[in-house]
Structure formats: C-alpha cells, structure tokens
Amino acid sequence: MGQTIGNRVEELETRVAKLEQLPERIDGLASQIAQLRTGMHDEFSAVRTEMRDEFSAVRTEMRDEFAAVRTEMRDEFAAVRTEMHGEFSAVRTEMRDEFAAVRTEMHDEFSAVRNESHHESLSLREEIRLGDEETRRYMRVLHEEIISRIATIQEGQDGKTRNQ
Secondary structure (H helix, E strand, O other), X not given: OOOOHHHHHHHHHHHHHHHHHHHHHHHHHHHHHHHHHHHHHHHHHHHHHHHHHHHHHHHHHHHHHHHHHHHHHHHHHHHHHHHHHHHHHHHHHHHHHHHHHHXXXXXXXXXXXXXXXXXXXXXXXXXXXXXHHHHHHHHHHHHHHHHHHHHHHHHHHHXXXXXX
8 A cells, every 4th residue: 555645546536537438438429329320310211222223123123124034935836837838838739749659550550450350250250161172172072082982892792792
C-alpha cells in the first residue's frame, strides 16, 4: 500500500472522469449502431429489390425463350408432318404403280402359262388319240393273227380226226 491517499484520489478522479464520458460514448456508439442498422436495412432492401427484379427479368426472359422454342418446335413438327405426308403419299403412289405392274405382269404370265398348257393339253390329247389308234391297229393285227392260228390249229385237229 505504498500509494498515498492523494495518488489514490487522483486515480479515482481519473476513473470517474472516464466513467462520466462513458454515457456520451455509449450514446455515440448507439447512434452509430442505429445508423449501421438503418444502412444495412436499406442495403438489404435494395439487394432484395434488385434480386426480385433480376429474377423477374430472368423469369420473363425464360418464358419468352420457352415460348419461342415451343413455337419453333411446333413449326418444325408441322413441316416434318407435311414432308412425311408428301413422302408417304409418293411411296403409296409408287407402291400402287408397282403393284399394278406386278399384277399386269402376273396376269400376262398366267395367260401365257394357260395358253401353253392348253396347247400342251391339245398336243397330248392328239398323241393319246394317235397312240390309241396305233394300239387298236396292233390289237386287230394280233386278233387276226390269233384267229388265224386258231383256224390253223383247228384245221390240224380236223385233219388228225379224219386221219384217224
């Protein structure tokens, strides 16, 4: 306790003087905090407003782009449909023409086969008729030969019975 009362009083007075300045400093600090709070509030409001405007602009831009893409796709699909309709129509026409050509060709071929078959049938009938005539002639010759042999055999037997 080597300090004297005077030193201690002086020290206390310095402390009290500093403490007396404290409310002023706290008021200044409160004012600064209030200003900071107002500034931050204004800045956050500005950021929120700016973000809302930006998001709104992005939404509008995306809506417009999607609408443009939908329109473009609709137009492209319509063009493809039209092109496909034309192509299918051309293919149907080509197939109809080809089938008609095949039908005509097959009709002609079948007519030719029918005619050829008819001529072959007539030729075969003629061959069969000629074969029948030849067979009948040969059968007559054989029949006459058998009759002649039978007659010869009977003559031979008649001569034997007479000779006996």
